[in-house]
Amino acid sequence: MADYRKILGLLLEGRSYREVVEIVGCSHRDVARVRQEVQQRGLTSAVAVSDVELAEWFPDGRRNVSDEYDQSDLSRVLASMKANRHFTLLLAWRRYVDTKDAGKKYGYSQFCALFTDYLRTHDLVAVLRHEPGRAMLVDWVGDTMVVVDTITGEVVRAILFVAVLPYSGLMFCRAYGDMKSLAWLDAHVQAFAFFGGVTQIVVPEYVPRNIFGLMWPAGLCGQRRR
Secondary structure (H helix, E strand, O other): OOOOOHHHHHHHHOOOOOHHHHOOOOHHHHHHHHHHHHHHHOOOOOOOOOHHHHHHHHHEEEEEEEOOOOOOOOHHHHHHHOOOOOOOOOHHHHHHHHOOOOEOOHHHHHHHHHHHHHHHOOOOOOOOOOOOOOOEEEEEEEOOOOEOOOOOOOOEEEEEEEEEEOOOOOEEEEEOOOOOHHHHHHHHHHHHHHHHHOOOOEEEEEOHOOOHHOOOOOOOOOOOOO
């Protein structure tokens, strides 16, 4: 849980979001929550805010695992995801729900939350800090799909382009018939239109046929993710 009192004190000292994040080791979202309370309540001093008030404004969102619920073998879920790229959390959750144990079953969102907690507890993830509007992550994803025209019987393939804003998790998805440069460029135009603006950098996972340099000037593009 973030140290909201320390965040509050630093904001009231006039520190920037970036400085607060680096000092406290929290997320930009945590800083934004505190900033909102400061503005709404007209706060000028951290000393004047009690621990009780902080607890009310920023409740501890950590989750307790109830004995009433069946527990999934999350280590096995992780192993399955590593061994099979098509194995998803949704599939793992469906298998979990289908088991015949007597206890209650977690909903999908809580199942995902527990899996995330498991990864953090076992130091299996590294936390990436994202800034709003900074980057758009893009890639062709999944297997090629087949689309059949029910009237003519014509069969065409469809490849999914996905763009994500990592800070908010907002996602854009569109299907194309190929991965050529015209489709790739149009996908970016459509994504920017959907998001209502242009990010500072675009971070591609993979660009077909090594045409990265033809699409954007190097200075405008983020380093490729490994």
